[in-house]
Amino acid sequence: EAGVAQSPRYKIIEKRQSVAFWCNPISGHATLYWYQQILGQGPKLLIQFQNNGVVDDSQLPKDRFSAERLKGVDSTLKIQPAKLEDSAVYLCASSLGTEYTEAFFGQGTRLTVV
Amino acid sequence: AQSVTQLDSQVPVFEEAPVELRCNYSSSVSVYLFWYVQYPNQGLQLLLKYLSGSTLVKGINGFEAEFNKSQTSFHLRKPSVHISDTAEYFCAVSARPGKLIFGQGTELSVKP
Numbered sequence: 001e002a003g004v005a006q007s008p009r010y011k012i013i014e015k016r017q018s019v020a021f022w023c024n025p026i027s028g029h030a031t032l033y034w035y036q037q038i039l040g041q042g043p044k045l046l047i048q049f050q051n052n053g054v055v056d057d058s059q060l061p062k063d064r065f066s067a068e069r070l071k072g073v074d075s076t077l078k079i080q081p082a083k084l085e086d087s088a089v090y091l092c093a094s095s096l097g098t099e100y101t102e103a104f105f106g107q108g109t110r111l112t113v114v
Numbered sequence: 115a116q117s118v119t120q121l122d123s124q125v126p127v128f129e130e131a132p133v134e135l136r137c138n139y140s141s142s143v144s145v146y147l148f149w150y151v152q153y154p155n156q157g158l159q160l161l162l163k164y165l166s167g168s169t170l171v172k173g174i175n176g177f178e179a180e181f182n183k184s185q186t187s188f189h190l191r192k193p194s195v196h197i198s199d200t201a202e203y204f205c206a207v208s209a210r211p212g213k214l215i216f217g218q219g220t221e222l223s224v225k226p
Contacts, residue, residue, distance in 0.1 A: 004157070033212065040218070041218055041219070042118070042216025042217050042219050043158070043204070043214070043216050044216070045214065045215075048212055048213065055212070056212075056213060091157060091158070093157075093158075095211075095212065102160055102163065103160075103212070103214065104160075105150075105158040105159070106157050107155070107156055107157045108157055
């Protein structure tokens with residue numbers, strides 16, 4: 001079974017530029033999550049989708065971050081404009097549904113903002 | 115609200131020695147508890163989880179954890195570690211399925 005796919009693996013941008021990350025969850029998984037992991041910290045949930053609807057985006061900085069999950073499958077996370085403090089690993093995860101506790105994580109995208 | 119405290123940021127240990135990684139949590143409601151492992155440049159992999167029932171939970175790679183409600187702890191243990199266990203370990207709590215609150219992580223370094 002294929003795992004959660006993310007791209008790109010690495011990205012370096014200058015502050016005030018924009019960037020987008022892509023995630024393809026495990027086939028059949030209705031729930032998709034984006035986490036931000038700053039160096040030295042545990043992952044923090046940014047947004048949770050159930051199919052193509054948002055379940056929780058309470059910790060998403062909506063002035064600069066946006067996410068969408070068209071057709072309830074793939075998802076993109078965008079940052080515009082980026083700040084230095086956005087440097088982090090962005091992890092995508094998926095699970096069968098909101099009632100399932102186990103989430104499967106992708107390898108992440110490491111973003112460096114200079 | 116929930117929070118997780120991992121009491122050790124780094125744990126060095128020799129190969130074949132036992133290890134315990136400590137995790138305390140805070141919550142006003144019942145929670146599910148998890149341990150995840152993250153190898154370098156990899157995503158997180160679930161080691162084990164406590165949902166209900168027996169307080170001693172066995173996971174993959176020989177790890178186990180014990181849920182202690184009175185002490186609000188969920189410590190991870192392994193009786194004999196291998197070099198390949200070198201990784202970052204994260205404790206997490208969830209008051210509802212899907213929303214994981216992670217601790218800061220514990221870096222386990224196994225030396226030959």
